[in-house]
Structure formats: C-alpha cells, structure tokens
Amino acid sequence: MLLLNQIHKVFNEGTLDEKIALEDINLKLEPGDFVTVIGSNGAGKSTLMNMVSGVLTPDVGDVFIDENKVTAMPEYKRSRLIGRVFQDPMAGTAPSMTIQENLAMAYCRNRRRTLVKGVTKKLKTTFREALGTLHLGLEDRLNAKVGMLSGGERQALSLLMATFTDPKILLLDEHTAALDPARAELITKLTGEIVEDTGLTTIMVTHNMQQALDLGNRLIMMDSGKIILEVDGEDKEKLTIEELLHEFQRIKGAKLNSDRALLG
Amino acid sequence: MGSALFGAVESGVIYAIMALGVYLSFRILDFPDLTVDGSFVTGAAIAAILIVNGTNPFFATLIAIGAGFLAGCVTGLLHTKGKINPLLAGILMMIALYSINLRIMGRSNVPLLNEESIFTKVESVFSTLGIESLVNSVASAIALGSITSTWSILISMILLTTIIKVLTDFFLRTQVGLALRATGDNKRMIRSFSANTDQLTILGLGISNALVALSGALIAQYSSFADVGMGIGMIIIGLASVIIGEAIFGTKTIAVTTFAVIGGAVVYRLVVSLALRVDFLETGDMKLITAVIVIGALIFPQLIDGQKERNRKKRKRLQQEMKLKELQDGGKDYASSKSDSQSI
Numbered sequence: 001m002l003l004l005n006q007i008h009k010v011f012n013e014g015t016l017d018e019k020i021a022l023e024d025i026n027l028k029l030e031p032g033d034f035v036t037v038i039g040s041n042g043a044g045k046s047t048l049m050n051m052v053s054g055v056l057t058p059d060v061g062d063v064f065i066d067e068n069k070v071t072a073m074p075e076y077k078r079s080r081l082i083g084r085v086f087q088d089p090m091a092g093t094a095p096s097m098t099i100q101e102n103l104a105m106a107y108c109r110n111r112r113r114t115l116v117k118g119v120t121k122k123l124k125t126t127f128r129e130a131l132g133t134l135h136l137g138l139e140d141r142l143n144a145k146v147g148m149l150s151g152g153e154r155q156a157l158s159l160l161m162a163t164f165t166d167p168k169i170l171l172l173d174e175h176t177a178a179l180d181p182a183r184a185e186l187i188t189k190l191t192g193e194i195v196e197d198t199g200l201t202t203i204m205v206t207h208n209m210q211q212a213l214d215l216g217n218r219l220i221m222m223d224s225g226k227i228i229l230e231v232d233g234e235d236k237e238k239l240t241i242e243e244l245l246h247e248f249q250r251i252k253g254a255k256l257n258s259d260r261a262l263l264g
Numbered sequence: 265m266g267s268a269l270f271g272a273v274e275s276g277v278i279y280a281i282m283a284l285g286v287y288l289s290f291r292i293l294d295f296p297d298l299t300v301d302g303s304f305v306t307g308a309a310i311a312a313i314l315i316v317n318g319t320n321p322f323f324a325t326l327i328a329i330g331a332g333f334l335a336g337c338v339t340g341l342l343h344t345k346g347k348i349n350p351l352l353a354g355i356l357m358m359i360a361l362y363s364i365n366l367r368i369m370g371r372s373n374v375p376l377l378n379e380e381s382i383f384t385k386v387e388s389v390f391s392t393l394g395i396e397s398l399v400n401s402v403a404s405a406i407a408l409g410s411i412t413s414t415w416s417i418l419i420s421m422i423l424l425t426t427i428i429k430v431l432t433d434f435f436l437r438t439q440v441g442l443a444l445r446a447t448g449d450n451k452r453m454i455r456s457f458s459a460n461t462d463q464l465t466i467l468g469l470g471i472s473n474a475l476v477a478l479s480g481a482l483i484a485q486y487s488s489f490a491d492v493g494m495g496i497g498m499i500i501i502g503l504a505s506v507i508i509g510e511a512i513f514g515t516k517t518i519a520v521t522t523f524a525v526i527g528g529a530v531v532y533r534l535v536v537s538l539a540l541r542v543d544f545l546e547t548g549d550m551k552l553i554t555a556v557i558v559i560g561a562l563i564f565p566q567l568i569d570g571q572k573e574r575n576r577k578k579r580k581r582l583q584q585e586m587k588l589k590e591l592q593d594g595g596k597d598y599a600s601s602k603s604d605s606q607s608i
Contacts, residue, residue: 053456075455076455076458076460076461079456079457079458080458084456086456091450091453092453093453094445094446094449094450094453094454095449096445096449097442097445097446097449101445104439105439105443105446105454105459106457108442108457108458108459109457109458110458113440113443114438114440115435115439115440116438116439117434117438117439118437118439118441118442119437
C-alpha cells in the first residue's frame with residue numbers, strides 16, 4: 001500500500017547546521033497495517049511523515065502509494081490519497097467556519113471541487129451520522145463555528161474529517177500530544193475504533209510508549225534518522241514498556257560502543 | 265441637502281461593489297490587497313476609452329471586468345509563485361497599473377460628457393417602460409419628488425449590487441467557495457484536504473479585482489470622466505466600508521456580512537457628504553476625513569466593548585457582595601438561633 005524506498009534527506013547540507021534527517025529509510029506497509037512510530041525528538045519521525053504527505057521531497061529515494069510513484073507529486077494532490085491529523089488541535093480545522101462546512105471541505109478531499117453547494121441536505125444527514133460515532137454531541141451543533149469547540153472536540157472532529165472519506169493512508173502526527181490525559185485517552189480510543197472499523201492503513205507517531213504498544217499491529221523505533229527497531233505481530237503484542245526501553249538502551253549502547261571503538 | 269444625500273446614496277451603492285471586492289481579499293482571503301487602487305482606475309480607464317471610441321457601454325464594462333480579473337490574478341501570481349509578501353505584491357501591481365492606466369487612456373483624463381453610458385441606456389429603458397414616471401409619482405406622493413431628476417440610476421444600481429451580493433453569497437457556499445474561505449482561514453488544513461491554495465488565492469484575488477474594476481467602470485460612467493488619479497486611497501475607502509459595515513450590521517453569517525459591507529459603503533458616502541457640508545472643510549480634506557472615519561470605526565467598537573466588559577464586571581462584583589452579605593446575615597441568624605436553642 002505504501003512503500004518508502006531508500007529515502008535520504010539532509011537539511012542545510014554543507015553548512016554548520018547540517019542535519020541528516022533521514023538515512024536510508026525503507027518501509028513497506030501492507031493494506032490494513034497500523035504502524036506506530038516512536039523515537040526521541042529529532043529522530044526523524046516528523047520528517048518521515050512529511051515525506052509521505054508530500055510536504056517534503058526526499059533528496060534520494062522514492063515514495064510509492066498503491067504501486068504508483070508519488071515522489072514528485074505536490075502535497076495538495078497527494079492529499080487526495082492521504083488523511084492527516086496534526087499535533088496542534090487548531091491545525092486540522094478552519095476555526096471561522098462551521099462544523100458542517102469543515103466536514104463538507106473534508107468530504108471534497110478525493111473529489112473535484114465544483115460550483116455546487118458545499119453543504120446539501122443529503123450531506124447533512126451523512127455528517128450527522130458520522131458525528132454521532134464520536135459520542136460528543138457534535139451532531140446537534142452542525143452550525144457551530146469550529147473555533148468555539150474545545151481542543152479535544154476539535155481533535156476528534158479532525159480525526160473524523162481525516163478518515164470518513166476513506167483515504168488510502170492515514171497519518172497521525174502525535175495527535176494526542178497537546179491534549180489533557182482524559183481527552184488524549186478519548187482520542188486514542190476513537191482512533192483505535194475508527195482504524196479497526198475502516199481497516200485504514202495507518203502510520204501514527206507518538207511519544208507515549210503505552211499508546212504505541214496499545215495501538216496497531218507494528219511498531220518501529222527511530223533514532224538519528226534511522227529505523228533502529230521493528231517489531232511486528234505477536235512480538236509486538238507481547239512487548240512491554242520495560243522491554244522497549246531496554247531494547248532502546250541496548251541498541252544505543254551498542255552504537256556508542258562501536259563509535260568508541262572507531263574513535264579509539 | 266436632500267439631493268446631495270441622494271447622490272451620496274447613489275454613488276455609495278456603486279462603490280459598494282468595490283467594497284465587496286475588498287471584503288473578498290481583505291476578509292475572506294486575509295490578503296490586504298493594494299492592487300485595488302490601480303485596478304479601480306483600470307476598470308474606469310478601459311470603460312471610458314472604449315465608450316469614447318463608440319463601443320457599446322455594456323460591452324465596455326464587461327471588458328473592464330475582465331481586465332480587473334487579470335490584474336488581480338497577476339498580484340496572486342506574484343504572491344504565490346513569486347513568493348512576494350502580500351502587501352508588497354499589491355503595491356508593486358498598483359504602481360505598475362498606474363503607468364498601464366495612463367497608456368490605456370493616452371492622457372491623464374478622459375471626459376465622457378454626452379457619451380452613451382450604461383446609465384443613459386437604463387434611463388431610456390426606464391422611461392419607455394414607464395417605470396420612471398411610476399416611481400416619480402410615488403416619490404412625489406411621499407414628498408421626495410424634487411430630490412432627483414432620475415430614479416433609474418439608484419434603482420438599477422441597487423438591483424445590480426444586490427445580484428452581485430447574492431451571487432457572492434452563493435459562491436462562498438459552493439465547494440470551491442468553502443475551499444477559498446478555508447485558504448484565508450487555515451491554509452495548512454485545506455491543503456491537507458487536497459485544495460490547491462495557490463490557485464484559490466489567484467482566483468480569489470481575480471474575482472476581487474474584477475468587482476473593483478466593475479465599480480470603477482460604473483463610477484467613470486456615473487461621474488462622466490475617468491481620471492488616472494481617481495483610485496488613490498480606494499483601498500482605504502473599501503476598508504472603511506467593510507469596517508463600518510461590520511461594526512454597524514454585524515458579521516453573523518456570510519450573507520449578513522456582505523449586506524453589512526454594502527451598507528457600510530453607503531454609510532461612508534453619507535458621512536463624507538455630511539462632513540463636506542461643514543464650512544471649514546474642503547473637497548481636498550476628503551482623504552483626511554476618510555482616515556478619521558476609519559480610525560473611528562476601528563476604535564469605537566473597542567471602546568464600547570471595553571465599557572460593556574467593565575459594566576459586566578461591576579455587576580458581577582455587586583452580585584458577589586450581595587451574596588456575601590446575605591451569607592453573613594444568614595450566619596448571624598443561624599448563630600442567634602443556635603444560641604437560642606442552647607439557652608433552652
């Protein structure tokens with residue numbers, strides 16, 4: 001479904017600020033895969049997401065979605081295939097527009113926008129049903145401006161908007177990080193339900209190890225622009241936070257040792 | 265007095281079309297577009313020169329609209345593809361258009377006296393249909409008969425402005441219109457829903473300047489001349505209309521806001537024509553008056569809101585004090601009743 005082939009990306013090449021953001025990333029997602037991505041700040045998780053969404057293009061390597069090469073496809077075109085939820089609850093919705101208008105825009109994600117009315121009676125029914133699945137009572141507030149919603153409500157709406165038109169790939173970029181624990185829990189629960197119901201091929205970046213273990217069938221750990229650990233299927237189900245931390249230290253330690261050997 | 269105010273309403277309704285254009289760029293796209301000062305004159309210049317050369321005034325006005333659309337698109341291209349800051353892109357286009365407008369007209373002023381215009385055409389249609397005499401008899405019945413020589417301009421322009429308003433309202437509710445509004449509201453979001461924000465910005469600025477040029481073409485025919493300097497400060501007049509209108513009529517929905525913008529344009533004209541009646545003010549003071557009006561419209565709502573907020577807090581404090589007092593009194597009652605019971 002998604003294939004990242006030998007992706008390299010360097011920022012500010014040739015300057016003092018040079019930073020290798022991604023180094024030889026190879027990742028293949030089968031339809032229905034739900035991959036959680038963990039790693040410390042600066043590990044390259046967000047760059048990886050931006051490669052898939054088309055915000056950034058790789059220096060070397062290619063991105064394939066559904067066997068089609070999309071490496072050079074601009075972000076707005078690639079968005080037809082990809083649903084996204086951002087970390088900032090303010091980023092995924094238009095605050096001065098109403099809930100139904102926001103949903104109508106999301107509805108057009110994989111359609112050509114024309115001069116027909118954005119919000120029709122028929123769509124309103126669809127929106128109401130879809131909002132009902134969130135259990136937040138938003139279905140009765142179709143005409144409320146999204147700016148009036150709380151962060152949690154906005155993020156739930158973003159999640160719905162990103163998923164209800166059946167994208168090929170769903171990208172979740174630390175989408176619960178800016179919420180209080182209770183809201184984060186709610187959004188995590190909703191994410192699990194929605195992905196399970198729709199069978200979307202998903203990549204989720206998170207700093208929350210428990211969340212990374214609870215959700216999804218695969219887990220990858222990144223560090224310094226590389227994928228340093230991949231755990232799939234049954235192994236992932238048995239994995240605990242302690243093991244994960246231990247594994248992280250083991251790999252980092254081994255790397256440190258080999259660096260030392262090189263320097264020595 | 266009466267006829268001066270009538271004239272202010274007439275021109276206000278025509279300038280309202282320009283104000284709607286400014287509303288589209290300034291509010292909907294969140295793009296302070298200074299192209300307006302130039303594209304207004306472009307509309308006027310093209311209409312004037314075509315009419316002088318014998319073109320049908322309706323057709324001339326259509327060409328003017330097209331030219332305004334192109335001018336807006338160029339500003340949009342400068343900003344989106346050339347990555348030039350919005351203000352600068354607008355200013356660049358504005359001064360470029362100054363020279364282009366001079367070229368179009370061939371001189372700095374084109375008079376349109378005794379030429380056919382949209383208004384002479386409409387007037388003749390009105391009089392053949394008998395609408396003029398009908399309105400006149402109604403007007404004289406309510407003692408407004410002597411106010412104007414013709415009602416056709418006001419009626420036809422109200423009709424046109426209303427049609428444009430309704431079309432704008434509808435457009436902003438279409439799929440494209442929603443994406444356009446989101447482009448001004450949250451670019452990142454609408455890009456993630458597969459909208460080409462560059463294209464939408466260019467389209468929005470094009471439509472905005474098309475309306476501005478239409479207004480310029482009509483004003484040239486209304487005041488029977490086009491002048492290369494007639495656009496100076498036009499963006500401020502547009503902003504004044506938007507801001508005054510929003511302050512008076514509110515912004516609850518798109519339809520209310522576009523109505524407010526039209527109302528604001530008329531109110532602005534009325535205020536200016538009233539101000540010019542003050543003895544020591546001259547026509548040259550017009551820009552200063554405009555600036556003062558805009559500053560007033562920006563600051564007054566804040567002052568009013570501030571006062572409202574202070575009043576609200578005062579009320580709240582009083583309520584709190586009342587509650588406290590009640591509690592203390594209640595406490596005394598309780599204490600006394602307690603001591604009573606003890607004494608028994």
